[in-house]
Structure formats: structure tokens, C-alpha cells
Amino acid sequence: MDTKKYYSAKGKYLKEHKNYFSDQQLSKDTDFLINALNLKKKDKILDLACGHARHTIELRKRGFDIDGLDFSDYLLKKAEDIARRERLQINFFKQDVHSIDIKIKYDKIFLFFSEFGLFNGGKVLNNVSKILKTNGLFLLDCDNLFRLIQYLIKHPESPYKFNFNNMMLKDKQKNGQGVRYYTDPELENLFKNNGFKVISIYGDYAKNTLDINSKRMIVIGKKA
Numbered sequence: 631m632d633t634k635k636y637y638s639a640k641g642k643y644l645k646e647h648k649n650y651f652s653d654q655q656l657s658k659d660t661d662f663l664i665n666a667l668n669l670k671k672k673d674k675i676l677d678l679a680c681g682h683a684r685h686t687i688e689l690r691k692r693g694f695d696i697d698g699l700d701f702s703d704y705l706l707k708k709a710e711d712i713a714r715r716e717r718l719q720i721n722f723f724k725q726d727v728h729s730i731d732i733k734i735k736y737d738k739i740f741l742f743f744s745e746f747g748l749f750n751g752g753k754v755l756n757n758v759s760k761i762l763k764t765n766g767l768f769l770l771d772c773d774n775l776f777r778l779i780q781y782l783i784k785h786p787e788s789p790y791k792f793n794f795n796n797m798m799l800k801d802k803q804k805n806g807q808g809v810r811y812y813t814d815p816e817l818e819n820l821f822k823n824n825g826f827k828v829i830s831i832y833g834d835y836a837k838n839t840l841d842i843n844s845k846r847m848i849v850i851g852k853k854a
């Protein structure tokens with residue numbers, strides 16, 4: 631997948647997720663973020679890879695002090711248009727998660743509904759650590775590897791194959807980049823190696839325990 635194109639005006643991202651982006655889902659996500667990160671009105675918060683800023687805008691409406699960061703001109707323009715229309719003051723940074731350059735230190739950062747496996751995970755966590763206050767929290771929400779494996783077993787006709795040697799999901803036909811999937815102990819190690827202590831792991835936005843059927847893999851780390 632050409633990620634930049636996918637999130638551009640020519641890409642299919644917004645169209646493909648149209649049904650998922652409901653007010654009901656947004657409300658659930660936002661309640662979860664407030665609860666899981668114990669968000670306070672005095673916290674400085676960053677929505678990392680915010681997209682068209684569903685959560686940034688909803689949290690700002692609820693009175694939180696939040697910025698957004700993304701590399702997509704197209705999605706950031708949408709976010710800025712909505713914020714202007716709603717008369718909300720929000721700072722949006724157009725940056726790549728691999729080369730974050732922000733002087734602000736945040737209390738809480740989240741990377742929600744993410745494709746963490748497309749990133750250089752260590753580099754991104756290291757960058758997050760640099761802009762997070764000591765004892766600040768970082769929430770990572772990504773796909774659950776175990777659920778993916780079950781899906782591939784049930785759907786051998788799927789165009790994707792998973793390679794257990796390097797934990798990459800790839801298109802059977804193409805020689806593309808592939809997506810790295812992580813087990814939870816692997817993510818815990820990655821967090822630890824980049825200065826975080828993992829304090830919670832969940833399998834969904836209702837804070838249920840992670841298991842092989844969980845819809846999501848959600849890890850919260852505290853900056854040591």
C-alpha cells in the first residue's frame with residue numbers, strides 16, 4: 631500500500647471507513663480515551679496521527695487542551711475546516727511521526743486506530759518519549775495479531791499471507807513493504823527499550839482483557 635496516497639485526496643481511506651466513523655463510535659472511543667488515560671482538563675494532550683481529527687475535535691469540544699499531528703495535507707485541511715466551522719482553537723502540526731519536531735512537552739499522547747506496523751516502531755516510540763513529560767502516558771491502539779491469524783486461517787482466499795519469521799503481513803501478489811505485527815510481550819519490550827513502563831494492556835475500548843479474539847491490542851506506557 632502506498633500510505634501517502636491512501637490518505638490523500640485521491641486515496642480511499644475516508645470512503646472505506648465511512649460507516650465506521652459514526653457519532654456513536656466516536657463517543658465510545660472518546661469516553662474510553664478519557665477513562666483509560668485519566669485525561670484531566672489541565673493536561674496537555676497530543677492526538678498523534680490524528681487524521682481528520684475525529685478525536686481531537688471531540689475532546690476539544692469536551693473542554694480538553696489538545697493538539698493534533700498528521701502527515702496528510704488532505705486530512706489536516708479537513709480537520710482545520712471542521713475546527714474553524716465549530717470555532718475551536720486547535721493547533722495542528724503537519725509532521726511525520728518518524729521526525730517529530732515540537733517544542734511542547736505533553737502529559738498524555740495517544741496513537742489511536744493506528745497502523746503502527748507500518749512505522750519504524752522503535753523510532754516512533756523514541757520520538758514520543760522526547761515530547762512526553764516524565765510520568766506522562768502514551769496509549770497505542772493497534773490491530774490484534776491473534777485475531778488477524780484467525781481471520782487468515784478462516785479465509786485462505788485472502789490476498790494476504792503472514793510470515794512468522796519476520797512477523798510481516800504481505801500481499802501474496804506484490805513485493806510491497808508489508809505490515810509488522812507484534813505480540814503483546816514484543817510490544818512491552820519495545821516500550822521498555824524506549825523508556826516506558828507498560829501499565830495496562832486491553833483488548834478493546836471497553837477495557838476487556840486482551841485475548842485471541844480481542845478486536846484491538848491497546849498498550850498504555852508511562853514514561854519512566
Ligand SMILES: C[S@@+](CC[C@H](N)C(=O)[O-])C[C@H]1O[C@@H](n2cnc3c(N)ncnc32)[C@H](O)[C@@H]1O
Binds near residue numbers: 637700702726728742
Ligand atoms: C487509520 S488513520 C487514523 C486516524 C485517526 N487517528 C483516527 O482514528 O481517525 C491513520 C492516520 O495515520 C496517518 N499517518 C500514517 N503514516 C504517518 C506518518 N508516517 N506520519 C504521520 N502521520 C501518519 C495517516 O495520514 C492517517 O491520518
